[in-house]
Amino acid sequence: MASKKEITVEEKLRALYDLQLIDSRVDEIKNVRGELPLEVEDLADEVAGMHTRMEKLTADLDVIEDDIKSKKNGIETSKELIKKYTAQQDNVRNNREFNALSKEVEFQELEIQLAEKHIKEYKAQIEQKTAVIDETKSRISAREEHLKHKQGELDEILSETQKEEELLMKESAKFEKQIEERLVKAYKRIRGNVKNGLAVVAVERGASGGSFFTIPPQVQMEIASRKKIITDEHSGRILVDPELANEEIERMEKVFAKLK
Structure with a gap:
């Protein structure tokens, strides 16, 4: 001092x-x-965000596929119940039991119709999300190519200047100590x-x-x-x-x- x-x-x-x-x-x-480091950072963030969106869309597709499987299983269950109730109608003792079984059959048929409607809606969602996924993949590919180009530019500049900058920063710190x-x-x-x-x-x-x-x-x-x-x-x-x-x-x- x-x-x-x-x-x-x-x-x-x-x-x-x-x-x-x-x-x-x-x-x-x-x-x-210049603005190249920020530009590269923004591009990297954008690409990361697009990948996150892709992951979410893919996860949504998996959920929809599971829902379709569930509805199909429900349809098979309803069909089995219809067979069961129809067979039971042959052994009823009165009209009341027959009508009760008929209502059960009708209910299961409605369940099948509803499940088929949901499956149709799910398939439309899959088609829509698949189109978005394809578009997103294309955009990711283009942005990644742009990022690669910009990162290459930045790396080239850094390779030319980084060593000099680091040495200059050391010189700067050295001169600061003199003051x-x-x-x-x-x-x-x-x-x-x-x-x-x-x-x-x-x-x-x-x-x-x-x-x-x-x-x-x-x-x-x-x-x-x-x-x-x-x-x-x-x-x-x-x-x-x-x-x-x-x-x-x-x-x-x-x-x-x-x-x-």
Whole structure:
């Protein structure tokens, strides 16, 4: 901790600008990937959802097939009962018993009709669900092919950039350790508040880098003196003089070249 307090303001500014250059390089790598990782993730989720739907449809078909079997078994039972009641009618002692058996036969015939109606409805459901399954299979095949293509694109980009990104992240962590925690927090806060992630910028043509607001000559001199950390009053960005920026850009480009 003591070593952090001992470094000069100029060393802090150089470390902050180097940290910015490293993080900006990581941002560039992430921009190359763009929305591809999210696109691949969304496609994978979509395909998984379609597979889940397929599983449910298949399970529904199994249930319907079981229902059909149950109804067919019911029909066979009713037919056996009709045979039984019809045979019993030959041995009745009076009309009352005959009529009672006739009602039982009629009831079983109605049960058969109802079961056959249900079987017809179930078969229509099977036809409908089978059509949906076939359509879903086709869609899954197309989306999986698209996912494979996009995953291939992402893998290719990752193979080219992942090693460099990991090394850059280590460099970023190393530079953070050279800077006091308060400044690192301020740097990250500013980075989070600006669109392009630039928290430390050089003065360009008398203005803050990327800004049109002119910096007064007196403030420019203070920045060039490197005696204190100065922020842009409009954007909140930390400012460094062009000479320091160019020196660090040249130095860090050599570092980046070794990381590739």
